[in-house]
Amino acid sequence: MDSTTADPFRVPENGAADNGSGQHPALDPTVAERLKRDAAGLVAAVVQQHDTREVLMVGWMDDEALRRTLTSGRVTYWSRSRQEYWRKGDTSGHVQWVKSVALDCDGDALLVTVDQVGAACHTGTHTCFDGRDLAAVTGSR
Numbered sequence: 001m002d003s004t005t006a007d008p009f010r011v012p013e014n015g016a017a018d019n020g021s022g023q024h025p026a027l028d029p030t031v032a033e034r035l036k037r038d039a040a041g042l043v044a045a046v047v048q049q050h051d052t053r054e055v056l057m058v059g060w061m062d063d064e065a066l067r068r069t070l071t072s073g074r075v076t077y078w079s080r081s082r083q084e085y086w087r088k089g090d091t092s093g094h095v096q097w098v099k100s101v102a103l104d105c106d107g108d109a110l111l112v113t114v115d116q117v118g119a120a121c122h123t124g125t126h127t128c129f130d131g132r133d134l135a136a137v138t139g140s141r
């Protein structure tokens with residue numbers, strides 16, 4: 001696929017998690033210094049199916065959620081409603097296997113490409129945007 005050598009956003013092939021020390025290593029500082037977090041310390045994560053390029057959902061990550069996502073091979077979010085980390089699929093089985101993670105131009109949003117198992121949306125639809133069109137905008141240019 002892509003050759004992202006020495007890229008701090010690289011996802012390990014083996015999905016290796018923590019280094020066994022029992023401590024949480026910090027997020028790679030070269031990544032952390034590029035993040036522009038909101039007042040709650042979060043950045044938005046847009047999640048896309050890696051092969052079809054469908055936009056699946058949007059979630060929120062803090063530094064630790066991003067670190068877990070980058071090092072474990074599974075997408076982990078920060079739940080703003082429950083105020084806790086949330087690894088997608090742990091309760092639903094609808095796991096998101098991380099393929100790549102990119103930061104946007106000004107550092108306040110992430111693009112996470114994944115291989116989605118089952119429905120991305122907790123309502124059971126394939127994506128969070130299925131059947132939720134507000135309007136078809138035509139001829140507005």
Ligand SMILES: [Zn+2]
Binds near residue numbers: 121123127128
């Ligand atoms: Zn949803």
